[in-house]
Amino acid sequence: MKKxxxxxxxxxxxxxxxxxxxxxxxxxxxxxxxxxISLGLDLQGGFEVLYEVEPVDGDSEVNRELLTxxxxxxxxxxxxxxxxxxxxxxxxxxxxxxxxAGVTDQQSARELLxxxxxxxxRDTNDVVMMDGSDLVQGGARQNFDPDTNEPIVQVTVxxxxxxxxxxxxxxxxxxxxxxxLAIWLDFDEGDSYEEEILKPEAESKxxxxxxxxxxxxxxxxxxxxxxxxxxxxxLAGILNAGALPVELDEIYxxxxxxxxxxxxxxxxxxxxxxGVALIFGYMLVYYRFMGVIAVLTLTAYIYMVLVVFNxxxxxxxxxxxxxxxxxxxxxxxxxxxxFERIKDELRSGKTTMSxxxxxSRRSLSTILDANITTILAASVMYVYGTSAVQGxxxxxxxxxxxxxxxxxxxxxxxxxxxxxxRVLNKKPRMFGVKExxxxxx
Amino acid sequence: xxxxxxxxxxxxxxxxxxFFAISGIFLIVGVILLATLGLNLGIDFRSGTTIDVLxxxxxxxxxxIGEFExxxxxxxxxxxxxxxxxxxRASFIGGLTxxxxxxxxxxxxxxxxxxxxxxxxxxxxxxxxxxxxxxxxLIAAVGIILYVTVRFEFLYGISAIVALFHDALFILVVFSIxxxxxxxxxxxxxxxxxxxxxxxxxxxxxxxxxxxKFEKKVKDFEDVARVVNKSxxxxxxxxxxxxxxxxxxxxxxxxxxxxxxxxxxxxLVIGLVAGTYSSLFIAAQVWLVxxxxxxxxxRSRKVQTEQPEA
Numbered sequence: 001m002k003k004x005x006x007x008x009x010x011x012x013x014x015x016x017x018x019x020x021x022x023x024x025x026x027x028x029x030x031x032x033x034x035x036x037i038s039l040g041l042d043l044q045g046g047f048e049v050l051y052e053v054e055p056v057d058g059d060s061e062v063n064r065e066l067l068t069x070x071x072x073x074x075x076x077x078x079x080x081x082x083x084x085x086x087x088x089x090x091x092x093x094x095x096x097x098x099x100x101a102g103v104t105d106q107q108s109a110r111e112l113l114x115x116x117x118x119x120x121x122r123d124t125n126d127v128v129m130m131d132g133s134d135l136v137q138g139g140a141r142q143n144f145d146p147d148t149n150e151p152i153v154q155v156t157v158x159x160x161x162x163x164x165x166x167x168x169x170x171x172x173x174x175x176x177x178x179x180x181l182a183i184w185l186d187f188d189e190g191d192s193y194e195e196e197i198l199k200p201e202a203e204s205k206x207x208x209x210x211x212x213x214x215x216x217x218x219x220x221x222x223x224x225x226x227x228x229x230x231x232x233x234x235l236a237g238i239l240n241a242g243a244l245p246v247e248l249d250e251i252y253x254x255x256x257x258x259x260x261x262x263x264x265x266x267x268x269x270x271x272x273x274x275g276v277a278l279i280f281g282y283m284l285v286y287y288r289f290m291g292v293i294a295v296l297t298l299t300a301y302i303y304m305v306l307v308v309f310n311x312x313x314x315x316x317x318x319x320x321x322x323x324x325x326x327x328x329x330x331x332x333x334x335x336x337x338x339f340e341r342i343k344d345e346l347r348s349g350k351t352t353m354s355x356x357x358x359x360s361r362r363s364l365s366t367i368l369d370a371n372i373t374t375i376l377a378a379s380v381m382y383v384y385g386t387s388a389v390q391g392x393x394x395x396x397x398x399x400x401x402x403x404x405x406x407x408x409x410x411x412x413x414x415x416x417x418x419x420x421x422r423v424l425n426k427k428p429r430m431f432g433v434k435e436x437x438x439x440x441x
Numbered sequence: 442x443x444x445x446x447x448x449x450x451x452x453x454x455x456x457x458x459x460f461f462a463i464s465g466i467f468l469i470v471g472v473i474l475l476a477t478l479g480l481n482l483g484i485d486f487r488s489g490t491t492i493d494v495l496x497x498x499x500x501x502x503x504x505x506i507g508e509f510e511x512x513x514x515x516x517x518x519x520x521x522x523x524x525x526x527x528x529x530r531a532s533f534i535g536g537l538t539x540x541x542x543x544x545x546x547x548x549x550x551x552x553x554x555x556x557x558x559x560x561x562x563x564x565x566x567x568x569x570x571x572x573x574x575x576x577x578x579l580i581a582a583v584g585i586i587l588y589v590t591v592r593f594e595f596l597y598g599i600s601a602i603v604a605l606f607h608d609a610l611f612i613l614v615v616f617s618i619x620x621x622x623x624x625x626x627x628x629x630x631x632x633x634x635x636x637x638x639x640x641x642x643x644x645x646x647x648x649x650x651x652x653x654k655f656e657k658k659v660k661d662f663e664d665v666a667r668v669v670n671k672s673x674x675x676x677x678x679x680x681x682x683x684x685x686x687x688x689x690x691x692x693x694x695x696x697x698x699x700x701x702x703x704x705x706x707x708x709l710v711i712g713l714v715a716g717t718y719s720s721l722f723i724a725a726q727v728w729l730v731x732x733x734x735x736x737x738x739x740r741s742r743k744v745q746t747e748q749p750e751a
Contacts (some may be wrong), residue, residue, distance in 0.1 A: 042701065045556070053618065233523075250561070251540065257556035260495050260528075267699030275693030279686045286682065316699050319629050325694060329687030330640075336686070338677045366647040370640040371591055376588060377581045377636035381629075384577035392629045396636070 009422035015414060019296060026303045033306045039101065040317030040391070043265040045258030046101035053094045062246075063096040064311040070246055071235030074098060074187070087315070096248070101315075102258075112322040119239065120184045121166075123173070124193045129166045129181060132239075134158050134217075140239035142232040145224060145285045151232040153223040155239055160219045168215040185238065202284050207238055213233040264318055276302070279294040279332055289430040293415045294407075301331050301406040308398050319392040327399025330374070334407035337370075339431075346433045352426070356419040360412050367408060371400050453673045456665040457726040464723060471614025480617055483624040484703075490533040490542065492516075493558040494549045498527060505529035512548050514541070524699045537561065574628045578609065578635055585639055593650055596731045604716075604724035608638040611715040612708050626705040634712030636654060637687070642720040644679065648672040649725065660740075662733040667730045673721055676738045684717040 019364070041048055053070055053106050067090045068338065074088055074096065119132035139156030157191040166181070173179045181277040183194055185207050196206050208221045236381055280298070284291040305324060342359030350358065381392035424430055428438060483491075494505060502519050509516055509531060516531035535546065542559050547555045582602050589598035612631055616623060650673040653659060656668055668741060694706035 047559075117455060142498050233609045252561065253542075254558075254560040255556075256495075256558040257495060260493060260558050263495070264701045267697060268694070268702060271693045271697035271699075271702070272690075274697055276688035278689035278693065282682075282689065299501050319626055319705070323633075325690045329683075329690045330637075332686045333640070333683045336682045340676075340682075342594075343678075344675070362651075366644055369647055370643045373585050373588060373639045373643055374636040376584050377632065377639060379575040380581040380584065381632050384573040384580070396633070 007423055008421045011417045012123065013424065015417040015421075020416070022300055026262075026299070028091065030303060030306070033303075033310050034079045036310050037263075037306065037316050038313070039259070039265070040315045040320070041099055041101040041254075042256055042259050042318045043316065043321075044102050045256050045261040046099070046103050047097040047237040047253065047255030047314045048097065049250055049254075050091070050252035051096045051098070052251050053096060054247045054249055064090075064180060064248065067094070067096065069237050070096060070248075072234060095251075120187050122182050122184055122187065122193070124178050125186075126192055129170070130157075130162065133163065138237040142229065142236045146221075147193045150224065151227040151229045153227065153232050153234075153236050153239070154222065155221045156219050157221060158219075160217065162221075163221065166213060167212050170212040171214050173378050173425075177397075179211050179213065180209050181212050182206050183235075186262070208235055244429060249304070265321070268318060268321045273322065275325055276328055279328060283332065283335070286432060287335075288432045289418075289424070290339045290342070290415065293411050293418075294332065296414060297335065297406045298328060298331060300410060301403055302328065303397075304402045304406060305399055308402060309395070312394075312398070314394055315391065317391045323392045323395030323399060327403065329398060331403030333369045333370075334403055335411055337366055338408070338411065343431055343433050346428050346431055347437050347439065350425050351420055351440050352428075352431075353422075356415065360416075364408065367404075375400055376398070396426070443718040451668060451674055451677075453721060454670045454729065455522040457722070457729070460722040460726065464719075468610055468614065470606070471610065471617065475613060478617055478620070480623045481620045481623040483627075489517075490537045490559060491560040492531045492533070492542075492545060492560075493522075494529045494551075494553060496527050496529070497555075499525045499614065500527060502529070505531065508549065508552055508654040509545070512544060514545065548624055554675050556618055558718065571628060574632060577632065577686045578640045581635060582606075589643070589646075593646060596728055597650075597736065598725050599644050600728035601639060601646065602732065604642050604719040605635055605638050605729050608627065608712055608721045609721055611719075612712045615711045617706065621704060621707065624704055626702070627708050630705045630712065630747065631707035633709060634716055637713060638719065640685070642724040645672060645676050645720050645725055646728070648676045650729070659736070661736065662729075665729055665733050665736070670727050673725055677681070677721075680717055680721060684713055688713055688714065 015323070053067060055062060055066075071088050071090060075086065081209065087097075087101070089097050089099075091097050119135075120128050121130045121134075122128055134157055136156040136158055139154075141154055143152055143154050144150065145152045170179050170181050180193075181204065182197075184191075184196075185205055187205065191205060193206070193209075196204050197209060208223065208225070209429045210225060276298075283294045285293060302324075314320075326368040338360060342355050345355035346352070347357045378393045378396040378400070382390050382397070403430075420425055428435060442474075446610075465652045494508075500521070502521055506516065506519055511600055514533070517534045518532040522528040522530055542561065546557055546559060549555070582605060585605070586598035587600055587603055609631055612634060617626070646711075649669060652672050652675075656664065656715050659668065688710060691706050691709040694702050695710055697708055
């Protein structure tokens with residue numbers, strides 16, 4: 001088939017339309033996305049503690065349920081601190097990692113977390129009626145009232161006679177309004193019911209203040225009130241944790257001052273800008289026109305990684321920034337493999353159009369194999385690593401997948417528009433190939 | 442830089458025994474060093490506390506130690522960091538208790554106006570992390586061999602793994618020589634290099650595989666050697682360009698990225714160079730040796746089976 005030699009200007013127009021549209025999208029949204037990304041505590045300051053959970057008496061075992069309950073209790077405490085995004089995760093068999101990014105008062109946070117969950121039940125005069133050890137371990141759960149269908153919390157007490165006495169005493173308190181059995185978390189000397197109950201819910205040490213209307217001669221106690229399913233579950237969780245004889249051993253802690261964190265981030269970002277600029281410059285000098293395509297797709301790549309990262313709600317840490325910058329290098333590799341192939345084909349004497357097609361096709365399997373093996377390694381890192389290494393692995397996987405979209409398909413689309421417009425026909429120098437290198441077919 | 446494979450004089454294959462010897466000697470010496478000198482394990486792998494204090498201006502080690510001594514502490518080690526030596530990093534072997542940490546923090550908050558960064562570890566955490574890292578490399582290695590065996594053939598997988606361990610070991614040896622402190626991000630760097638090394642090796646293998654298909658008959662060592670050399674020359678521009686771009690990124694992080702990323706990026710730069718070297722001079726050559734041995738076996742078996750018939 002004889003090809004028409006005319007230049008298709010429309011394709012060039014399409015190229016600029018795409019570049020301008022994507023460019024506008026990026027400039028409009030990039031700062032929003034960048035600001036939305038939650039920063040790890042190594043970047044904004046804060047601290048993290050890794051606890052080992054140990055049962056106080058030797059017979060109880062650390063299981064998943066016990067860990068989840070302890071997490072609820074820790075969450076309830078952190079609420080008091082007013083940290084916006086606490087991150088509490090269970091690690092391994094018996095560890096809990098607490099990360100508090102951006103916490104300003106590290107001292108009180110540490111103190112607050114490390115005190116053991118002390119649950120106490122007090123009357124309005126702050127006299128202890130019973131404590132966490134009087135509850136049956138793991139006996140609290142959220143349920144629904146059989147009559148009204150409202151969420152309630154069921155608790156099982158250890159000693160029915162003790163509770164019968166307590167409930168008789170409280171329910172007979174006069175005047176009405178004094179018949180309250182307040183549930184306290186970490187009551188300190190000097191705290192009082194009158195003061196604490198006025199505080200907003202998130203800050204109050206009183207996690208619930210149920211009224212007792214009658215003597216309860218049973219082990220099973222029902223707390224009802226204005227619960228939502230979630231708040232009832234939380235209360236059950238705290239009651240379970242408060243009843244748990246766990247001890248939290250601090251086995252690792254790391255704290256970063258806000259100014260140090262800011263400094264690390266600034267330096268890492270500056271280094272990133274310099275690194276990326278060097279890569280861009282090199283690509284432009286070495287690959288000429290194809291280098292322009294590489295710069296465009298790499299810019300889109302960086303933007304897309306930010307968007308995907310944001311969308312995943314992942315936390316950006318220092319190793320994460322490193323992975324992002326390294327990812328640019330990896331994405332550039334896909335470009336380099338394709339461009340080298342196209343140059344090879346040009347040198348063998350093929351036309352620009354068939355060199356582009358053959359080069360793109362042949363490079364794809366190489367890029368696939370190389371990237372799949374890297375993803376394999378990153379996935380293993382994710383599964384076996386702990387937080388810092390995991391953050392790095394996630395970023396690496398996101399980078400590789402994104403680079404596939406931009407460096408393989410994006411570059412192919414953009415370069416294809418130019419090649420198919422025939423503007424580049426018989427201009428091997430635009431691809432960095434000298435005429436004398438081209439062998440006759 | 443264009444490498445014209447038709448008329449090139451570059452011969453990677455000829456000197457392979459020298460490369461094997463260089464890497465072999467380096468790694469043996471390295472393993473001896475690792476065994477005797479060992480790595481300079483950071484606080485992540487020991488029991489202890491490090492405290493980074495940030496001052497607004499340049500400080501001297503004596504000043505910082507003085508501040509510590511004022512409240513009755515004497516750090517086991519103190520190094521200065523930062524562009525203008527405004528950061529002091531104090532290590533306490535054995536660790537500080539929580540109350541002690543809080544005391545130190547509030548003291549330096551008053552003295553320098555910045556909250557110091559405090560990191561306390563028991564060695565269990567670091568050891569577990571290192572153990573997990575080794576396990577993950579082993580698992581990844583098995584996975585890679587499987588994948589490469591399916592997509593290529595078994596011998597490629599073996600050679601790729603040889604290169605991979607070469608690179609990982611190379612970083613460890615360099616760190617043992619320079620005695621730079623090894624921390625948790627270092628492990629992430631070694632793992633990245635494992636990924637990169639594989640990536641790089643696969644690209645060259647891909648070309649070898651393609652060129653093997655074009656060859657009509659690959660009979661003996663000479664034939665395989667020619668294909669390997671041709672493939673290496675063809676992928677040389679890509680290998681160099683890719684390593685250069687990634688080194689730009691890692692190098693910028695090393696020079697400008699600050700204390701937190703220094704170990705990490707140094708390990709990356711070393712690993713990248715080792716990774717490129719090994720895919721050019723080790724991986725492909727190991728494959729060449731294995732492949733020609735396999736060909737020889739096939740040939741001799743053929744000869745044996747043919748003899749009784751004759």
